[in-house]
Amino acid sequence: MAKKVLVLGEVREGALRNVSFEAIAAAQKIADGGEVVGALIGDQVSQLAGSLIEYGADRVVVVQHPHLKSYTSDGFSQALLAIKDEVKPDAIVLGHTSLGKDLSPKIASRLQSGLISDVTEIEGTGDDALFIRPIYSGKAFEKVKIKDGIVFVTIRPNNIAPIEQDTNRAGEVVELSVDIQNLRTIIKEVVRKASTGVDLSEAKVIVSGGRGVKSADGFEPLKELANILGGAVGASRGACDAGYCDYSLQIGQTGKVVTPDLYIAAGISGAIQHLAGMSNSKVIVAINKDPEANIFKVADYGIVGDLFEVIPLLIEEFKALKVNS
């Protein structure tokens, strides 16, 4: 049966995040020919409504308020619940991002509903949709469904392909007025630390370093390689514990779980905890001096050698490739 699905368009630094377009694609599967309604929440965000429609939303409901300039769970839950009451959807889809992880449990609590977090794949459509999600940080997967009531899911970035943008698509954009009040949290400051400006969770390419990187300076060539490839830098727990980099870069069972198109592991031995965080990447390249290193067991391509020799050569080759293509 066709369903009505509400999707939150997540705005970061004035632009919609890719995961929101992926969420629309997920919503279309759940809708099964029904309606996909975009939700936009923020201070000055209505100009982004068109993009949601171009990526497959049928219409968009916007809530704008000065108190929604920065994300707070109080502010955004009031706005999203008001949109939900207006739209009366059968399902809700959010990205499994910092914002989605923080907001979705509160909404689920209010709706007294189940919530399927961190979905990487949807099997089937409409009422038959089953949701696949990693457990044990990707060491295993579970296939689940909501028994009854509203279908509420968050999707992991970079796993469900968005549909192609169509600039000819048109749809209605309406603004809903909501009085946002009683915010219990004040955002004082945000310090940007993500070095290349690409989120680890959304990066198509990740260049990751381990103990073999040997120092904070040792990460410089990895950063350069990541920049050339438009990717992000990650790290193993060993590198973080040794103080070579910030814990926010850590990939593994504690830390982030990532699934980029290309994962380059440099000087990482491949402890089971690290493998849990990255082994579902589409293509894995391992660079390690030790031919017995565990990381080679999950790598598609391996180079046995010193990362400080290999990475500079890789930088040159990728530069040459860029010039030629």
Place this chain on the structure above:
Amino acid sequence: MNIFVLVKRTFDTEEKIVIQNGKIQEDGAEFIINPYDEYAIEEAIQIRDAKGGKVVVVTIGGEDSEKQLRTALAMGADEAVLINTEDDLDELDQGAAAYILAEYLKDKDADLILAGNVAIDGGTGQVGPRVADLLGINYVTTITNLEIDGTNVKIVRDVEGDLETIETSLPLLVTAQQGLNEPRYPSLPGIMKAKKKPLAELELDDLDIDEDDVELKIETVEIFLPPQKSAGRILEGELSAQVKELVNLLHTEAKVV
């Protein structure tokens, strides 16, 4: 300060997952306190030491969870509570777990509740915020720094690698991110003392919870392992030739660059 820490017993991170008859095999596996919950316990102990009060660790589980509670007591928590659902429930989802914890916490006048930001088994990160919502208190997730001055609270939280500084107030629930602190190992005297610290055991009846209140909203259809990756190609030859070949393979064969 009245401090509560929500903890969960999880598989050791070293464990491989084995599935038998559609279920994850637990026999012989090592269990630990969920690593993110250890940050929450450590932070709670440090706050109590600075401000006074007591730290109560709470878990939902079976008899086996006593071991993890004793570890938390050995680290320095004052009391432990095991909400034993072994006889009443086969399975719990996040909504049910949050409901049980909230029913326990609702008359405890908690100033601060801490939890891990996610458990490394289920990996949903839902229970903390759901508990806060049920209790009607504010919550802040993935925190890396916490300062309390009276009822004013200043927090730094990790937002996709960026650091967000926020101000809020008690009562509050926070979930711990890595980097919040360095959890201590239980000392030998700590372990000895832990044996005598109070560990209360409650069942759903004690909390006036009916089985209907904790009905599952999510059904697990299947649990499976990811496809085994076969080891790939180790390149050979001169290093510069290997690198050339690798870039070529990534471009033409794997098509990822």
